[in-house]
Amino acid sequence: MNIAIVGIHTGIGKTLASAIICEAIQADYWKPVQAGSLDHSDSDEVKGLITNTKTVIHPEAFRLSQPLSPHAAAKIDNKKIEIENIAIPVIKNHLVIETAGGLMSPINDEQTNLDLIRHFNLPVILISQNYLGSINHSLLTLTVLKSNGVNIKGILFNGDENLATQQYILNHSKLTDWGRIDSLKEVTKGAVAKEARLLALLLIKLFHEVISRER
Numbered sequence: 001m002n003i004a005i006v007g008i009h010t011g012i013g014k015t016l017a018s019a020i021i022c023e024a025i026q027a028d029y030w031k032p033v034q035a036g037s038l039d040h041s042d043s044d045e046v047k048g049l050i051t052n053t054k055t056v057i058h059p060e061a062f063r064l065s066q067p068l069s070p071h072a073a074a075k076i077d078n079k080k081i082e083i084e085n086i087a088i089p090v091i092k093n094h095l096v097i098e099t100a101g102g103l104m105s106p107i108n109d110e111q112t113n114l115d116l117i118r119h120f121n122l123p124v125i126l127i128s129q130n131y132l133g134s135i136n137h138s139l140l141t142l143t144v145l146k147s148n149g150v151n152i153k154g155i156l157f158n159g160d161e162n163l164a165t166q167q168y169i170l171n172h173s174k175l176t177d178w179g180r181i182d183s184l185k186e187v188t189k190g191a192v193a194k195e196a197r198l199l200a201l202l203l204i205k206l207f208h209e210v211i212s213r214e215r
Contacts, residue, residue, distance in 0.1 A: 001094050001095075001123070002088060002094075002097060002120070002122055002123075003094070003095070003096060003097065003122065003123050003124070003125055003153065004097045004098075004099060004117050004122040004123070004124045004125070005017060005018050005021070005096060005097065005099065005124075005125055005127060006099055006102075006103050006113070006117070006125070006126055006127065006141070006145075007099070007101075007103075007126075007127045008102065008103075008126065008127065008128050008129070008134065008137040008138045008140075008141045009102055009129070009134075009137050010101045010105070012127055012128070012129040012159075013127055013129060013158035013159065013181065014098050014099070014127050015042045015046060015098060016049075016158065016181065016184075016187060016192075017125075017127045017156055017158055017181060018042075018046055018096050018098045019045070019046045019049040019050055019192050020181060020192055020195045020196050020199060021096050021125075021156075021196075021199075021203060022046060022050055022052075022055045022096050023049070023050045023051065023052060023055070023192055023193060023196035024196040024197075024199050024200040024203045024204070025094055025200070025203055025204055026052045026054040026093070026094075027055060027093060027094035027095060027096045028057070028058060028089070028091055028093045028094065028095045028096065029043065029046045029047075029055060029056075029057050029058065029095075029096050030057075030058040030060075030088070030089055030095055030096070030097050030098075031043055031097070031098045031100065032060060032061045032062070032086055032097065032099075032100075032116065033060065033061065033062045033070045033081060033107060034060045034062070034063045034064065034100065035064045035066065035067060035068055035069065035070050035073040035100055035101075036066055036067025036068070036073065041060070041063065042098060043057050043058075043059070043060060048189070049189055049192045050189070050192065051189055051192075056091070056093070058089040058091075058095075061085075061086045061087070062074065062079060062081050062086075064076075064077050064079065065077055069100075069101060069105050069106050070100050070101070070105065070106065070107045070108075071106040071107060071108050071109055072106075074108065080108065081107050081108050082108065083107065083111055083115055083116050083119045084119070086116070088120060097122060099113040099116065099117070100113065101113065102141070103141050103144060103145065104144070114144065114145075114148060114150075117150055118148060118149075118150065122150075122151075123150075123151040123152070123153045124145060124150055124151065124152050124153060125153055125154060125155070125156055125178060126138070126141060126142065126145070126152060126154070126155045126156070126175075127155075127156055127157075127158055128155055128156070128157050128158070128166075128169060129157070129158045129159045130157065130159055130160055130161070130162035130165050130166070131159075134165060135165055135168055135169060138155070138169045138173075139169065139172060139173070142173050142175070152173075152175055153176065153178075153206070154175050154176030154177065154178040154206065155173070155175050155176070155177060155178060156178040156179060156180070156181065157177075157179070157180040157181070158180070158181045159180075159181070159182075159183050160183050161180060161182075176206065178199075178202065178203070178206060179198075179199050179202050179203075181195055181199075182195065
């Protein structure tokens with residue numbers, strides 16, 4: 001199964017969540033568009049955080065030099081990103097696909113991450129983080145996804161626990177709770193492996209349920 005990791009905002013832990021999911025279910029990882037960090041990309045980050053030997057890190061379709069929205073970074077690098085020219089890796093394993101930035105971050109002057117998700121008909125796991133305004137950001141993102149017919153498989157929370165916020169988002173959205181990644185004092189292989197072990201049974205169960213329903 002291919003599944004997209006989408007965040008309610010930029011910098012809320014999509015890469016960490018992707019690494020933990022890949023570690024927990026030994027899935028492959030792919031980030032179609034990487035903007036900035038040529039020396040150490042998100043793909044490099046995930047590769048350095050997993051310990052299993054099954055996960056494969058697939059090269060980006062576009063790797064851009066500037067830490068900007070993809071549409072702006074591509075112009076600086078004199079590249080043109082067209083979703084129709086991006087091909088998902090053909091594999092026999094699960095594939096975790098991390099988007100660049102938030103849901104509506106532009107990939108080019110006309111298309112956003114939402115268009116990428118719709119083009120490939122990808123189901124989505126939404127990454128939410130507890131901060132002032134996260135309820136609004138979460139529900140707005142979910143509204144856009146739902147109104148565009150995207151199959152939302154559930155919400156994975158990241159960071160400090162806030163039961164009131166988490167429960168409101170879950171009650172309002174009626175979506176599956178995929179658990180919560182604890183705040184990590186230091187992001188290391190050991191910390192990722194620990195979080196993966198804590199979430200593994202739930203993630204494996206949910207992935208199997210999703211696949212069974214889609215057959």
